[in-house]
Amino acid sequence: MIQKRVLVAGATGYLGGYVVKELKKRGYWVRVLIRKPSQKQVFQSVDEFFIGEIVKPETIVGITENIDWVFSSIGITRQKDGLTYQDVDYQGNLNLLKEALKTGVEVFQYISAINGDRLRHLKIFEAKEKFVDELKSSSLNYSIVRPNGFFSDMEDFLKMAKEGRMFLFGDGTLALNPIHGEDLAKVCVDNMENKVMEETVGGPEIFSHNELATLALKAWKKPVKIMYLSDCIRKAIIFLLRTFTSSKTYGPIEFFLTIMGMDNIATPYGNHRLADFFYDRVHGKE
Template sequence: MKAKKVLVAGATGYLGQYLVRELKSRGFWVRVLIRKEAQKSKFKEVDDFFIGQITEPNSIRGITNDIDWVFSTIGITRQKDGMTYMDVDYQGNSNLLKEALKNEVEAFQYISAINGDKLKQLKIFEAKEKFVDELKNSGISYCVLRPNGFFSDMKDFLNMAKAGRVYLFGDGYYKLNPIHGEDLAKVCVEKMIAGVKEETVGGIDILTQNEIAELALKAWRKPIKISHLPDWTRQFIIWVLRTFTSSKTYGPIEFFLTAMAFDNIANPYGSNHLEDFFKLEVENGGKISTGRKSPEY
């Protein structure tokens, strides 16, 4: 069978870089969307670069010429540089979809987030799920994956643990199964090949928030010190932020605090363990940074 030609949009982000490597290892011809010439250095084995701004339709004309499949991890965790969730997560992906439809692309995969379809009242999900609805109604063959938190998102626990104590809202018994970008990239490709329409994706370890906090403290070789704050403080913080700040400020915090208030368990995949990830982060000098490595747009 002739190798598929694929486009990866969001290739410079945390998941995007793993996805490019996975596709190349499987023999796909890969084109990546980048915003500037300097970003070419991020990639060693790419067949074609397309320079453009996903939020500017004219700059991405022709991006899907001769492309069979589109993989989009386009999205931002924090609104900055004047860009909103609607600008990037919705409109940017919508612009890309229009190009895919114009060039009769065979299939389009989009990465949303776990429970996005159930939490559309959150600013970040409002935009993502608006695009999901548009994609489903477009007529193109689609695949929507909703991953759990990335291992890189769990660095927030490491940040707190480095100081010797982790703070949690409630009793800390809500569960989640975060996933490594490498494992998620494999699932992305496998689900596209299998023609799966929609699925949640998480890692192999289902952990309580308390257990994640313990792993973070152990990685720093700190005593287990976890403080549990009453849940009303979480709700109060959300209310204050929504009332007195803009969505640029409260969007990512609203998402994080809301997700902390119930179980987030997705279908388990992969082979990487969060404990190993934490240990490696500390061994690499403890240079901990919050959030994902870069905006995926």
């Protein structure tokens, strides 16, 4: 079998790092996009580095030369350095897609998020889904992965629990199934191999917000103490932030508060357990 050559953009992020490891474990040749030479030390086994910035198209010319598959998890949670979601999540990925079109890569995989297609009114999803539209309308085979929350996102629960008290909106019965980066990376590579066009992915365990809060408190060996806030407060905060702050400020908060007001249950995959992740975080093992 001819060895596939894969470009990973977003490799210094939570998911991208696991994708690089999974690709190498399966014997693929991997090129990684980095912004500066010092980032090379983050990786143990990479075949080639390409130094450039996705928001500066002149710096990534030729990035997909001799590449079969492109993986991109490029995106920002918080707008900084003068860059917006449109600059990075949309235009940055579009710059990469244009390079991929020049060289005719076999598959372009992009990581959006669960319910992104239903939540286009959120600033962060507006940009992501605008790129999804561009990718789907291109001539390339595409693979869209929509993960549920990462285990790393659940650290917000853990940080709150450290103080011994949790605050939840509503009655805490809404649910989600977050996924570990290593498990998600396996799904991403599987989907590139099998040319799966679109899939929503979550972890093996479904938790209500009450169960998440309890799990986080127990990780710190704290008594279960949960305070419930009216869901009207959540909605009011979103309204006030949109009215009186810029998208740079309200973007990530709008995203978090909106997601916390709905069920987010995806197709379950993987073996990692959130309780183990919380334990390792509390004891400094991960």
